[in-house]
Structures are given as structure tokens and as C-alpha cells.
Amino acid sequence: MEFALGIVLFAVGILVAVALHEAGHMWSARAFGMKVTRFFIGFGPTIFAFNRKGVEYGLKALPFGAFVKITGMTQQEDDVDPETGKPASEHPRAMWRYPVWKRTIVMSAGSITHFALALVTLWVLFSFVGVPDITKINQLPVRVGAVAECISPTYAYDSKTGAQKACDPATDPKSPAAQLGLQPGDVILAVDGAQITGNQTLRDVLKTAVGKTVEVQYKRGDQTLSGNATIPEAERVKTGVQKPADEITAADLERGGLLGINVDLRYSDLPTHSYGPVDGVGQTFIVTGNLVERTFASFKDIPEKIPNLFNAILGEQRDPETPVSVVGASRIGGELFELGDWASLLSLFATLNLFFGIFNLFPLLPMDGGHIAIAWFERVRSWIAAKRGRPDPGRVDYYKLAPITLAVIGVLGVFVLLTVTADFVNPITLK
Numbered sequence: 001m002e003f004a005l006g007i008v009l010f011a012v013g014i015l016v017a018v019a020l021h022e023a024g025h026m027w028s029a030r031a032f033g034m035k036v037t038r039f040f041i042g043f044g045p046t047i048f049a050f051n052r053k054g055v056e057y058g059l060k061a062l063p064f065g066a067f068v069k070i071t072g073m074t075q076q077e078d079d080v081d082p083e084t085g086k087p088a089s090e091h092p093r094a095m096w097r098y099p100v101w102k103r104t105i106v107m108s109a110g111s112i113t114h115f116a117l118a119l120v121t122l123w124v125l126f127s128f129v130g131v132p133d134i135t136k137i138n139q140l141p142v143r144v145g146a147v148a149e150c151i152s153p154t155y156a157y158d159s160k161t162g163a164q165k166a167c168d169p170a171t172d173p174k175s176p177a178a179q180l181g182l183q184p185g186d187v188i189l190a191v192d193g194a195q196i197t198g199n200q201t202l203r204d205v206l207k208t209a210v211g212k213t214v215e216v217q218y219k220r221g222d223q224t225l226s227g228n229a230t231i232p233e234a235e236r237v238k239t240g241v242q243k244p245a246d247e248i249t250a251a252d253l254e255r256g257g258l259l260g261i262n263v264d265l266r267y268s269d270l271p272t273h274s275y276g277p278v279d280g281v282g283q284t285f286i287v288t289g290n291l292v293e294r295t296f297a298s299f300k301d302i303p304e305k306i307p308n309l310f311n312a313i314l315g316e317q318r319d320p321e322t323p324v325s326v327v328g329a330s331r332i333g334g335e336l337f338e339l340g341d342w343a344s345l346l347s348l349f350a351t352l353n354l355f356f357g358i359f360n361l362f363p364l365l366p367m368d369g370g371h372i373a374i375a376w377f378e379r380v381r382s383w384i385a386a387k388r389g390r391p392d393p394g395r396v397d398y399y400k401l402a403p404i405t406l407a408v409i410g411v412l413g414v415f416v417l418l419t420v421t422a423d424f425v426n427p428i429t430l431k
Contacts, residue, residue, distance in 0.1 A: 033098075122346070
């Protein structure tokens with residue numbers, strides 16, 4: 001129930017962010033005196049609508065976004081203005097008639113709204129909600145997240161999955177976790193008589209237990225259980241090494257024992273640290289800078305992630321680094337809500353807003369950045385013509401740009417279809 005509620009709430013939060021994006025266009029346009037005629041949340045059939053100060057506001061049946069209508073965004077608009085009976089683009093308050101700097105602000109206002117939402121969300125997180133104290137991560141209980149059937153004695157990279165190559169049950173030793181019959185959610189209490197107080201303690205104990213048959217105590221629900229298992233030796237990544245799987249070298253590896261589990265690190269179990277409203281401002285801008293850098297890096301990596309999306313749709317293991325759609329993000333948001341991990345939930349919401357804000361400023365139609373680029377191109381072209389004593393070449397004909405616009409829409413449409421399909425048939429999950 002909490003999972004479903006979390007999905008709905010996160011999806012509603014995204015819809016509100018998109019609606020505020022369009023509201024940013026509307027508010028700034030009206031502030032400059034431009035004519036705004038419509039503002040709707042959703043698409044398709046109208047559920048209800050009302051008029052106020054010359055603007056029609058309303059809600060539509062399909063909650064997949066929002067839109068605002070500003071008269072004369074391009075000179076080629078041929079809507080008829082009901083006030084004058086003439087083309088809307090000829091209205092004295094048509095957007096294209098205003099100075100380019102005002103149009104730039106109006107077209108940027110949507111992204112600025114996303115940036116503001118991200119900053120406010122992070123400031124609330126750091127100032128009041130608090131973030132997990134990562135310095136105490138080795139004090140978390142070792143909770144089983146997933147169980148491997150076997151253990152691979154050597155480390156190898158698998159280019160198909162983008163992760164460490166999976167073991168072969170036919171030739172590789174059975175994992176201690178499989179020998180014991182461990183299940184997700186079990187908590188490791190002791191190994192070979194040594195109490196396990198965290199993941200690092202487990203690693204240290206397993207390093208000295210290689211080749212031994214040891215007793216493992218674990219807790220399942222309210223029961224304390226135990227069993228014996230033989231610990232195989234294997235290559236494992238050293239503590240503190242944080243590299244992509246394909247960049248791991250021999251220097252990053254060590255010999256030791258493995259239990260054959262993925263540890264379920266629940267950051268919500270860590271004590272939190274709040275910075276307060278003043279210091280929270282500085283922390284907000286530091287983290288925002290890091291997120292912006294990572295966002296641009298993610299744009300660069302998208303093309304090489306496309307094959308992994310196809311593979312995930314066809315049933316192969318989903319690379320957790322592949323892009324997700326709003327569907328996938330909402331699903332992750334639902335899991336974080338269910339876990340009570342408010343820090344990660346708010347961080348995800350802030351990251352999505354930064355992504356939306358930056359993406360919308362790309363200088364390609366139909367994004368806002370495409371309209372901004374055209375407005376400045378027109379201004380520069382007019383300035384050059386005036387300097388050369390030639391007539392103003394006028395406005396860019398958007399109809400001539402239609403093939404490029406349709407190509408961009410097509411590429412984006414295919415990408416959205418891929419991510420949505422992958423998020424339905426093979427979703428990224430925290431469980």
C-alpha cells in the first residue's frame with residue numbers, strides 16, 4: 001500500500017513541477033505585458049475550465065503534463081484572435097514583438113522554475129530533514145539484499161551487463177549464502193563466533209575464514225537461526241574503491257572470502273545530520289554544483305546506454321545505470337517512500353528538476369532553448385543587416401524548420417518509448 005501511495009505521490013510531484021514550469025512562462029509573459037490566452041494542466045478532453053482576466057484556466061483528462069498559450073510565440077502562428085478577428089500573430093501584445101531579452105526571460109522561466117524547485121528541495125533536505133551520516137555506514141546491520149547461487153573465483157568484466165561477470169553454477173563453488181539458504185531481509189549476526197557489527201567487520205572476518213567451514217548466525221524476522229557453510233576464496237574489490245566495473249584493475253582487487261550476498265544498505269537506518277537554515281544554503285549550492293556536473297555527464301553517456309535498454313527489454317539483466325522514464329523514476333520514488341528514505345526521495349526529486357531544467361535549455365526545437373536560440377539568431381542577423389545597410393531579413397520561418405523539429409521529436413519519442421517499455425517489463429528496483 002505504501003509503495004503504491006509513494007508512486008502516486010511522486011508522480012503527482014512531477015506533474016506539479018511540470019505545471020509550475022508552464023506557470024513560469026505564463027507569469028513572466030504577463031509581467032512583461034504579453035498576451036496569454038490559455039493555461040491547462042493535462043491534455044485531451046477538458047474536465048473543467050474557467051476564465052479569469054482574459055486567460056482560460058483548466059484541467060484536462062490526461063495528466064501527462066501542462067501547457068500555456070502565449071500569443072505570437074512565432075510570427076507564423078495563424079490562430080484567429082477573437083478580440084480583433086485578425087491573426088493572433090498581428091496582436092500588438094504578441095510575444096514576437098517584444099525585445100529579445102524579454103522573450104529570453106519568458107522562454108527561460110520554465111527552466112528557472114525547475115532550478116528553483118531543485119534548490120528549495122535541497123535546502124529543505126539539508127536544513128531540516130537531514131541527510132544520513134555516511135561516516136557511520138559500517139555500523140549498519142548486514143542485511144541480505146540478494147543471494148548469489150555461486151561465487152566466481154576471479155574478477156572479470158562483462159560488457160553485456162556493464163557489471164562484474166556472473167559466476168557459472170556448473171563450475172564455480174556454491175556460495176555460502178546458498179549453502180545456508182539465506183533469504184533477502186535476513187540479518188547476519190555472527191560468523192565463526194565473531195560478532196558482525198557492519199559490512200567492514202564481515203569483510204575482515206571472511207578474509208581470515210577462507211577455506212574453513214564456519215558457523216553463521218543470522219536473524220530472520222524474530223527468529224535467530226544458524227548454519228554451517230564453507231567459505232571459498234575469491235577476488236573481490238578492495239574497500240573504498242569506487243570505480244565503474246570496466247575500470248577495475250588488478251591493483252583494485254584483493255583475495256578474500258565472500259558470502260555471496262548483495263548487502264541491503266538502508267541509508268534510512270543511519271542517523272541523520274541537519275545543517276540548519278544558514279549552513280544549509282552553502283551545502284545546497286555545493287551539492288547542486290555536483291549534481292549539475294553529473295547531469296551533463298549523464299547526457300554524454302546516454303548513447304552508449306541505448307543498447308543496454310534494448311537488452312533489458314529482451315530480458316537481460318537491467319543495468320542500474322541505464323536511463324529511466326518518469327514511470328521508472330516514480331517507481332523508485334515509491335520504493336523510497338515505502339522505505340522511509342526521505343533524503344534519497346528528496347534528492348531524486350531535486351535531481352529530476354535539474355535534469356528537466358537543463359534539458360529544456362538545449363538549443364533544439366521544440367525545447368525552450370530552441371526558441372531562445374532562434375530569437376537571438378534573428379536579433380544578430382538583423383544587427384548585421386543594419387550594419388551592412390541592408391533591409392531587415394525579418395523573422396525565421398518556423399515552417400522551414402519543421403523537418404528538423406520533427407526529427408528531434410522522433411528521436412525523443414523513440415527514447416521515451418524505450419525507457420518506458422524497459423521500466424514496465426524490466427524495472428530498476430532497490431529491493
